[in-house]
Amino acid sequence: MGLPGVGPQVAAAVLALLPPHLWGRAKAAAAYAGLIPEREESGKSVERSRLSRKGPPLLRRKLFMGALVAVRHDPEMGAFYRRLLSRGKRKKQALVAVAHKLLRRMMGRLREYYAGQSLQGVA
DSSP, X not given: OOOTTOOXXXXXXXXXXXXXXXXXXXXXXXXXXXXXXXXXXXXXXXXXOEEOOOSOHHHHHHHHHHHHHHHHHXXXXXXXXXXXXXXXXXXXXXXXXXXHHHHHHHHHHHHHHTTTSOOTTOO
């Protein structure tokens, strides 16, 4: 059973651009992809947090497009997106959160698929 929002392009981008040692490690994969918030601080000034933008931009773009599809075709992701909007998040912030969740789901599937196997020589 596939994941709504994860088509051939998204899956290929994740498998090609995400280092194999991060497969199955959801938090580390999200950090590598640049889908986590980053806060700028200097002395007394604290800026509003923003997307870290670390990692390959193509990976972020593909996950963002996958999030757009997931919001429309996956009831759980759609409800998650609407819940974030009702809490005052902007549309793009909510979509990035959906992309983050989509990547975490993909890492869970990879972890299940490769359960008990070493991922060292996979890629």
